[in-house]
Amino acid sequence: MVFLAQSCSIGGPKQPQQQASLIWWQTFDDTRIARPLIDAFQKANPGIQIKFVQKSVDTYEDELIDALAAGSGPDIFAIHNDWLPKHQDKMTPAPAKILSVRDFQDGFVDVADTDLLSGEQIFGVPLSGDVLALYYNKDILSSAGIAQPPATWEELVGMTGKITRSDSRGEFTRSAVAMGTSDNVNRAPDILGALMLQNGTQFYSQSRTSSSLSQAARDEQGKTFLPAARALEFYTQFSNPSKVTYTWNAQSNNSIEAFAAGKVAMIFSYAYLRPILKTRAPFLNYGVAPLPQLTADGNKINYANYWALSVSKQSKNPDAAWTFLKYASSAEGLRHYYEVQKQPAPRPDLISEQQGDADVGVFAEGALTAKSFYKPDSDAIEAIFVEMIDNVTLRNIEPEDAIQAANQKINLLLRSR
Template identity: 45%
Template sequence: MSNVKCSVNLNRTKLIIFGITGLFVAILIFALVFGTKQSPQTQVVGDILVWGVIDEPDIINQFVVEFKKSYPKVNITYQKKSANTYEKDLINALAAGRGPDIFYIHNTWLPKHADKIFPDYEEYMTVNSFRDTFVDVAYNDFVLGDEIYALPLYVDTLALFYNKDIFNSVGIANPPSTWEGLLSMVPSLTKKDSSGGISRSAIAMGTAKNIDKATDILSLLMLQSGVKMFDEERMQTTFDQRTMENDIEYPSGQQSLEFYVNFSNAKKSVYTWNNQMPYSIDAFLEGKTAMMINYSYQVENLRSRAPHLKFGVSLAPQPKGAQQSVNYADYWGLTVSKTSKYPDVAWFFAHYLMEKEQSTAYIKMASKPTARRDLVNTQRNQERELGIFAQQSLSAYSWYQPDNIAVSKIFENMIELTASGVSALSAITDAARKIDLLIPHP
């Protein structure tokens, strides 16, 4: 019996010794790992230069300050560049090896600047995660194959601005939701003088030179009509012709061009605009047009320039009976230069800015519509005007443009030629061939 008690006591003693030894080892490991090794935050090191074009330094610098609290060894410098020379300055700086680590990229720029970009790390975000996080148009613009080339700061869309006083004066209670409804309002909203000249336009549409975003408005009309702008390989334009693909017939953009230009055709019943009218934004400010189509940043511009102007913003008109809404996008994103010495740190900071908390703060400070799916409903419910643009981001589209500046000039010329009397067929055919010449060939 005494042998049994002795055995039990020995076992208890061993257990106590093993327990104490195990605890000591655990404490030693903890001390070695967490006492001598730097935390992940202090290991992130780098000097990052950011070039922007739309955001003031005080906005971005607020995020830089917060970021440095967690990552003190990262130095981030933000510089706002002139919009007029930004792209040229960027190209020259990158070519000379003195460009930024992170730079703002327009949603149409990837075709001509993809070779200057260091694609994102899959460890930071997968393509599927990108698709789940951001609205569809950002995926179409910033993802090539299985690589992410940029992250959207926001997504803006064209919407309808209308003068409430003018609408009230002619007895129109609500803005049009369809193009057909808009056409029916043109006679009531248009005012002509004794000589037949236009003293007040119903809507700023029909020309290019004196209409802000004229080419975007035409692109919107084409996409809403189902026009296929390019072939699948993106080697040839198709917006000037009817095309058949997978047993689906796509219309020509000619009808959309004619629809747009008819607003400046004195022979048409919807004649309401011409080249003698003031620039569209000025015309709207002065009450010389009842409606215009533009982006969200015009809300703040209009309020600052004309505090007493009573205007509203509504969803962009859609074709009557359309099965789904189609809107047109314009926005900027962040990308990382191929010449950056710290591409991993640069992308890390870019992702930090796109996180839900930071993105919520950014769209509030910058007055921008969100690009994140999980913030659309919040912005739609909390912000009257910006909510309109946020809602439209879910149905926003863009189209492949080999050189957005050149394409815009070609479209402007196409509009002006048609408005001057050249047939729409001839003008759109010529425009398509000119854009074909911009396409890079292997």
């Protein structure tokens, strides 16, 4: 799908204009969403044409790599928030005269620094600020005598027995929460990653040359524990038949399908799930709450998952491309971008406007405390996290041993780079 924005003349004295034609590749969002933003930019910058191309997320990364290798890639392309380490060599950073590091840090939520800055250079700008949140079935919780969704993981654990139902064969007819497995839980590695961050896991050494996943810490009582193993044990308990929290297993349906069908009370996902549920389950009585935390009064930690825009190193017009990116990620630009479809904003000045919004407020507010962690290769790290879960749930390996195995694989990955 391609959209070519036409130049528009404006009144006033003639000013020297940049002349450039830029190709923008984007996933998920289509021309209806991009059109108001491009039109507004074109009106102020009539010398710059933006050719918008929507790409399928299923083939996007491979297609992008092939196009850049052939020298026929776009000027501007979308990157996931954890892609910078493996694709930085394909990008050109923002010129300080267009977007300074200080302006970037002042304008966006903190997690953008972690994901999009490298060596005091800016390699991308976010267009949204999505985070994991708790989707819950209001009817199921009410039927179980539960007035409010859980604010802490301890509260969630206490609800599982009240909600879970099984038949005479021991098969679940209603599950409390979709957790514990990998294949049938939407974004299982993200949920585990969030638990690790909340438990204080140190993922790497300071130089990022070795994994610290198996590094021990001390709790408030001075006892030694492995934060990553504690998170893994907590996550997998919900699929362990020997635990009182057993409520989900490998035979359960896909978590999103189960939630849409009213077979599970709670799942974790992002803002993008709302339009999907509207189509698949238009009469489902559900709500969205913030991701549970370790304690109700501690500092909140949420988990980021969003897309950003970057400029190709091959672009013949990098200044023009960055001029567009600066506008696209500004408060004015994002207001245009959200005209057709609301998205949680990555900017504190817009989050303050969105916090009370019924559709994106929970996600927008969560972006203020969102975290992520360095992934030398996002696909490889995700596979390691899936294997961690499977080692515990399918192979009966102890969580500490599963963490040790993952630690070794991450070290091999770091050495191969």
